[in-house]
Amino acid sequence: MLIVANWKAYVEDIAKAKKLFAVSKRLANTTRSTLVIAPPAPLLGALAVNNKSKVAFSAQDISATTGGALTGEVTAQAYATVGATYAIVGHSECRAAGDTDTIIAEKLSRALAHDLTPILCVGEHERDGEGRYLSFVREEITAALSILTPKERARVIVAYEPLWAIGKTAANAIGPNDLAEMVLYIRKVLAELLPGKSSSRSLVLYGGSVEPTNIRDLAASSSIDGFLIGHASVDPVTFPLLVKNLA
Numbered sequence: 001m002l003i004v005a006n007w008k009a010y011v012e013d014i015a016k017a018k019k020l021f022a023v024s025k026r027l028a029n030t031t032r033s034t035l036v037i038a039p040p041a042p043l044l045g046a047l048a049v050n051n052k053s054k055v056a057f058s059a060q061d062i063s064a065t066t067g068g069a070l071t072g073e074v075t076a077q078a079y080a081t082v083g084a085t086y087a088i089v090g091h092s093e094c095r096a097a098g099d100t101d102t103i104i105a106e107k108l109s110r111a112l113a114h115d116l117t118p119i120l121c122v123g124e125h126e127r128d129g130e131g132r133y134l135s136f137v138r139e140e141i142t143a144a145l146s147i148l149t150p151k152e153r154a155r156v157i158v159a160y161e162p163l164w165a166i167g168k169t170a171a172n173a174i175g176p177n178d179l180a181e182m183v184l185y186i187r188k189v190l191a192e193l194l195p196g197k198s199s200s201r202s203l204v205l206y207g208g209s210v211e212p213t214n215i216r217d218l219a220a221s222s223s224i225d226g227f228l229i230g231h232a233s234v235d236p237v238t239f240p241l242l243v244k245n246l247a
């Protein structure tokens with residue numbers, strides 16, 4: 001399983017960042033899951049340089065550009081140079097702040113150009129009775145992968161994160177059956193967009209109110225490959241519990 005801890009802007013000081021990193025390093029030595037942490041940019045820089053642990057680092061977002069006179073932008077290359085190997089792209093909080101399908105497609109290209117494995121976030125705003133949420137997710141994936149070569153498409157991880165389930169509690173997360181349906185659907189969409197049988201190796205993650213109480217059921221009832229975890233990943237007690245409950 002791949003577990004990605006999205007620290008968002010919950011972590012704002014280096015002491016807490018170091019503590020959470022230490023917790024993850026210990027966990028990484030005892031779990032079969034792969035642990036990836038996504039700290040805010042300056043904290044990622046401080047922790048990832050000279051990282052010799054099994055914990056990998058992800059950008060929470062990257063610039064769609066190749067750098068230049070762009071105050072405040074952090075490029076894929078800047079993340080890669082301090083040791084990040086993944087990049088979250090198209091998170092709903094970044095989409096809400098202005099990321100369009102075109103920008104997201106460019107960000108995927110930038111990530112891949114610098115060997116950051118992109119974690120593409122998709123997910124509907126709400127569920128409807130007619131299954132429109134399925135075509136919504138299909139369109140997001142199709143638009144994001146549109147400018148990539150077939151080989152590049154095969155390197156993208158898809159994180160299904162329905163907006164209605166983000167930042168709540170386990171009781172508000174998706175149910176196991178609905179998740180199983182969506183994971184199969186995403187695999188079908190990927191099979192159509194990727195060459196040959198390459199989509200059989202594509203990883204699909206779930207994110208949205210994953211907590212120690214629901215992670216096991218969600219994993220057991222679907223063919224999910226891992227989780228993208230927000231609020232439950234920044235508590236030094238909850239996060240290890242979550243990883244242990246999955247095992």
Ligand code: PGA
Pocket residue numbers: 006161165166167168207208209210228229230231232
């Ligand atoms: P959450 O966030 O676990 O706090 O719901 C998940 C995410 O937005 O990636």
